[in-house]
Amino acid sequence: MKLVLAPMEGLTDPLMRDLLTSVGHYDWCVTEFIRVTDSLLPEHVFYNFCPELHNGGKTKSGTPVHVQFLGNDANRLAQNAARVAELGAPAIDLNFGCPAKTVNRHRGGAVLLDEPEVIHSLVKAVRDAVPAHIPVSAKMRLGYLDENHTLDNAMAIESAGASWLTVHARTKSDGYKPPAYWEKLPAIQQAIKIPVIANGEIWTLEHAERCLEISGCADLMLGRGAVTRPDLVNRVRHRDDTRQFSWPQLVQLQLYFLEAASKTEQGLVGRYKQWLGMLTQGYTEAALLWNDIKKIRELDLLRAALEQQLTEK
Incomplete structure (x- = not known):
């Protein structure tokens, strides 16, 4: 079974990929999409989206990082994909799923799903x-x-030569509203021979098991559920092991997150609060901590609040 960490704009950035792959066994993860319009992008753009290129295209823990592109110009997509491959990307992924209005308005992401012939030309x-x-x-x-x-x-x-296909089991119109329609995936698997990876609304081990059963897929891509429950990937991979991360373990992860040096203090505080807000969906302790720190804006005070969590446990 392949388990993959999903690309999520503004969420699974290099910092989050580093953290989640350090504690969970993913077969690979995928960058946030790199938007391609009318030019060959400079190298610093690739390194900004995928600093793991400096490490052989892998996170610090050794998880391969596939580079994702979004665009509608076949020649420019090809040029940029070839360049990032030269820089060490282990694989290339193309985004035909982004539902964002701004992206779709500029003929990128999910809007291209009304043009199968264009999708074929881009992938080829x-x-x-x-x-x-x-x-x-x-x-x-x-x-x-x-x-x-x-x-x-x-x-x-x-037919354009892709090695596998990941399907988020909703339309653009569905957005991210539950449910994901896993029952629609068997028909796709019957129509093609390449592997199909199921994605969408997998928040818990029970969801993963139901998705595998209903979709008939052997592989899963985990998105928001992986961020909300950092041990989810290990629970899915080792379903007979009922152990879960303890709250002190999660506090240590949060402290690790706050050690990041690549963001401004304000930016890191904002990213941390975004993550803690998601953790409240999986851990009651996170909801209590959120009430204590939601007005804090200084890193030192956040670290102190987290360290206090460890002394209390």
Whole structure:
């Protein structure tokens, strides 16, 4: 079973990838999308989105990091994919799932799901430009406003040479509203021969088990559930092991998060509070801590509050 950490804009950035892969066994993770418009991007852009390129394309713990692109210009996508492959990216992923209005308005992400022939041309251009030993994959939703082209898109991606396909089991119109329609995935698997990775609404071990059963997929991509419960990936991988992270272990992870030096103090405080807010969905202790620190704006005071959590335990 392959378990993958999802690309999530503004959430699974390099810091979060480092943290989650340090405590969880992922087969690989994927960068936030790099937007390609009309140019070959300078190297510093690739390193900004994927600093792991300085480490052989892997996180500090050794998890491969696939580089994701979003765009609609086949030639420019191909050029940028070839360049980041030269820099050491272990694989390339193409985004056909982003539901953001700004992205869709500029003909990127999920809006392209109404144009299977365009999706084919984009995937093929990247596949042809990247060395054969480097996989090219794609991530899509069930559709844009409807599911009229679900199978057409899946077959277009396969015929263009993709090694696997990840499917977020909702349309763009569905957004992130529950449920995810895992029952729609078997038809996709029957239509193509490449592996299909299931994604969407996997928050707990029970959700993962149901998704595997209903979708028929062997592999899962974990998104917000992985951020909300950092031990989720290990619980899914080792389902007979009922141990969960203790709150002191999670406090240590939070302290590790606050040691990041690549963000401003204000930026790091904001990112930390975003994460703690998500942790409240999985841990009652996080909700209590949130009430204590929600007005704090200084890193030193946040660290002190977390260290106090350890002394109290």
